[in-house]
Amino acid sequence: MEEEVLKILKEIFVKPSEKAFELSSKYRVLPYMAERYVRMLGEEEAVELLKSFEKPVKPVIRVNTLLVDPDTLKSSLEAKGFRLERISWFENAFKIQEAPEQPSPGATIEYLKGYYYLHRDSSSLLPVLLLTHEYKGDVLDACAAPGGKTTFLAERVHGKGFVYANDLVLRRLRSLIGHITRMRVENVVVSWSDARKISKVFNRKFERILLDAPCSGEGRISVDPGRRFRTSIYELALMVKREIELLDSLINLLDDDGIIAYSTCSIAPEENEYVVSKILGKRSDVEVAPPPVKLFNYSSWIKKYGDLLFHEELEKCVRLWPHVHGTFGFTTCLLRKTRR
Structure with a gap:
């Protein structure tokens, strides 16, 4: 097993450059990660990626259409103070643009009834x-x-x-x-x-x-x-x-x-x-x-x-x-x- 891991390590390892160490220190990532981003994207876009790590991603509600109609659920949650935006490429999911202090998205009656799953973002x-x-x-x-x-x-x-x-x-x-x-x-x-x-x-x-x-x-x-x-x-x-x-x-x-x-x-x-x-x-x-x-x-x-x-x-x-x-x-x- 150790030999296999070392073989993989040898193949995937790329020595970080001075620029990678500089970006690593500034944006708080490991040097090999910074080196990877520069090689994949170029320095300018790598910085954009590193800056994006600081930006929050909006959680997403995926409607359980076995139990409820998406528009019915949207209306019900918006009446509680949520502001929802439908995902453009999937009509049964909504990005939470704003949420009330209470109830939280994972504590509504609708959530407890199984009307939706709360995803951290839409990628999944x-x-x-x-x-x-x-x-x-x-x-x-x-x-x-x-x-x-x-x-x-x-x-x-x-x-x-x-x-x-x-x-x-x-x-x-x-x-x-x-x-x-x-x-x-x-x-x-x-x-x-x-x-x-x-x-x-x-x-x-x-x-x-x-x-x-x-x-x-x-x-x-x-x-x-x-x-x-x-x-x-x-x-x-x-x-x-x-x-x-x-x-x-x-x-x-x-x-x-x-x-x-x-x-x-x-x-x-x-x-x-x-x-x-x-x-x-x-x-x-x-x-x-x-x-x-x-x-x-x-x-x-x-x-x-x-x-x-x-x-x-x-x-x-x-x-x-x-x-x-x-x-x-x-x-x-x-x-x-x-x-x-």
């Missing part, structure tokens, strides 16, 4: 919308807690499919089950397992799998400033190793022509381009699938980072930047299992 809606576009069958949510994507998936395939929601961390499973119960979604099966070994739990294949991979969370710095310093480059290499293992093992559970959505709340190419490129280089039975619908102007994944050249198909994958899209940093890549 994207992989579910892409994965379930014109699809109504079963879905495996491999790393499901705390439940935002699981309950959304359950709503999307309601009446036609089940969501098999799995997580490894027991305390997070409690949160998952709590949200499933609160939102009264009945087409969810919950399991407690390491997703790398989940084939021992489910003796079947899936047409759709969501892997919202445990990651550095670097795209969420605006709401969790500790992530500026939390992940050393060695710890990042450990995460990358796990992400490769997760994605590789879950592809084995895909039906032919099935699709897995690989998502992270990280803008790091090490956790995205590098991971998927390793899978494409290792396997001959998988290809990148373009997003089935263009909800808004996404950014593409990059072709090169340091000495690493990534697979050209990765241009089809989606990245959201905080300074461009006004969301968390977030990525999604759709991979299709091909017939051998």
Whole structure:
């Protein structure tokens, strides 16, 4: 294991420049992160990104349309003092522009009745919308807690499919089950397992799998400033190793022509381009699938980072930047299992 991690570390490490150390000190991020941003975006845009980490991101209400009409819920909450703005690319979600002191968004009667899920921002809606576009069958949510994507998936395939929601961390499973119960979604099966070994739990294949991979969370710095310093480059290499293992093992559970959505709340190419490129280089039975619908102007994944050249198909994958899209940093890549 240690040899594998050191090999990854050697491949992903890029020596920070003097400029990176300067930006690191000024904007309070680790030097390797500052170096990455400059290499990906150029110095001027890297500064825009770093400044965006200081800006709050508006939380989002996703309406549970199994229980309530979006406009009815909007009127009810606005009567309590909320000011809501509909998401332009998804009509059943609203950005909270203003909220009253009481009740908080997570303490309204409507929330307790399961009429909506409270997302930290809109980016997490994207992989579910892409994965379930014109699809109504079963879905495996491999790393499901705390439940935002699981309950959304359950709503999307309601009446036609089940969501098999799995997580490894027991305390997070409690949160998952709590949200499933609160939102009264009945087409969810919950399991407690390491997703790398989940084939021992489910003796079947899936047409759709969501892997919202445990990651550095670097795209969420605006709401969790500790992530500026939390992940050393060695710890990042450990995460990358796990992400490769997760994605590789879950592809084995895909039906032919099935699709897995690989998502992270990280803008790091090490956790995205590098991971998927390793899978494409290792396997001959998988290809990148373009997003089935263009909800808004996404950014593409990059072709090169340091000495690493990534697979050209990765241009089809989606990245959201905080300074461009006004969301968390977030990525999604759709991979299709091909017939051998």
